[in-house]
Amino acid sequence: MQPSDISAHFARRATLSRSVRLLAQFRFEQSEPARFYSALAGDTVEMVTDLWTSATGDSAAGRTVLDVGGGPGYFASAFEGAGMNYIGVEPDPREAHAGAARAATPSLGPADERGAGRFVRASGLALPFAESSVDVCLSSNVAEHVPHPWQLGNEMLRVTRPGGLVVLSYTVWLGPFGGHEMGLTHYLGGARAAERYTRKHGHRPKNDYGSSLFAVSAADGLQWARSTGALVCAFPRYHPRWAWWMTAAPGLREFLVSNLVLVLRPS
Template identity: 75%
Template sequence: MAVTDLFLRQATLARSLRLLSEFRFEQRDPARFYGALAEDTALMVADLWRGAHQGTPSGRTVLDVGGGPGYFADAFAAHGLSYIGVEPDPREMHAAPSSGGTAGTFVRASGLALPFADDSVDICLSSNVAEHVARPWQLGAEMLRVTRPGGLAVLSYTVWLGPFGGHEMGLTHYFGGARAAARYTRKHGHPPKNNYGSSLFEVSAADGLEWATATGTLIAAFPRYHPRWAWPMTRLPVLREFLVSNLVLVLQPT
């Protein structure tokens, strides 16, 4: 069984449309949006583990780099995993309602220097974080370092030239990141939360695939939110930069 076989069954057009419909609630109802995203992510990771190991991930430890305020903790706990969230920004850690985050352990730290021993967790996840750090592959290297041999490191990030690369700046990022940020600031009276050059960076699909292949640990790469019939676009140079809105790299250290 390939690592993606089980999750491939979940990658339907109906799922893609459901997640896309939830996206409109990101700003005005983050609990709804991130709750739905967390459940989908936990299901994806659980299916990837089953595909790699032909067994349940229940009881395993998942380290979530950039896990935010706790929505992911509740979702992973529901799947029987022991959750550890790492978040450098205290505002993000406390952004959820008080009921969030009770299912896991939370550590304030940078994903570029994880305060964990080598080979210490079964699964290391980073969901939509790599585009927010200036050195994304240092983040990836840290994820591999702390993941046990035979475990999984799952690095998922928003591709810059995809339709969501500009985040709340919308499609204006196609005119250049700095210009898009300036336009957003003029329109709203404050810089975007995901500000180009400080908290948002250009990360390509090609760079991620090149880095992951060079580690010798890459076992799968696919577009996270697309239906299964669209997965082959990951193999198309240039086109994938525009069509793969979010790339998942699945790595297995040995």
């Protein structure tokens, strides 16, 4: 797939060296989450600001970004560092305080300001924001963790102003990372993989199939995005630009596009 005009800036950044660097960080997700999520946050800011610049011709500084599933604050620091006004939405207070820097912070109320950015405890399936109220709505690796991912997508579109950007990035189930901490055993089936993990470790996986992890395909995401009339581009998040053609290959993309980015621009 050739980069569209809106992804042109980011396509130049999507090199093989970047892909290798990000892939190397994945092994630290469980053991050193601060290292992993800080690197991912920095790369995400670059992706979002590149997409904004391509779409509008303007700097993203001063714009409001709503991050659905913002977690413990790594993304907040990165976006605020880029000059954007950050609002994080996180339904689980345990996730919100998973980072060491947040561990001593009292439990989140309905809204909480914690240094970098603002935070709201809420579900991405029912965002407590007015229509057309933010410039950018981002969801990074969340859609595969909710039972109704396209309801999440519709909510993201609802709160984003016309001419703004929705950036929905998620892990494709049949890709190599679809099983999350269960590894490649998800190819045996999600329920079986979760049972194997439980027998081996003595507890259910954090990303437990059927409750906190669901089989979301690339085809379903593309079908939903096209049905909205707002899709402007789609590409594999962690691949170099010369591999973006995989997004347009039915069947093959389910296994090779490990993380799909859907970029929509409401009108």
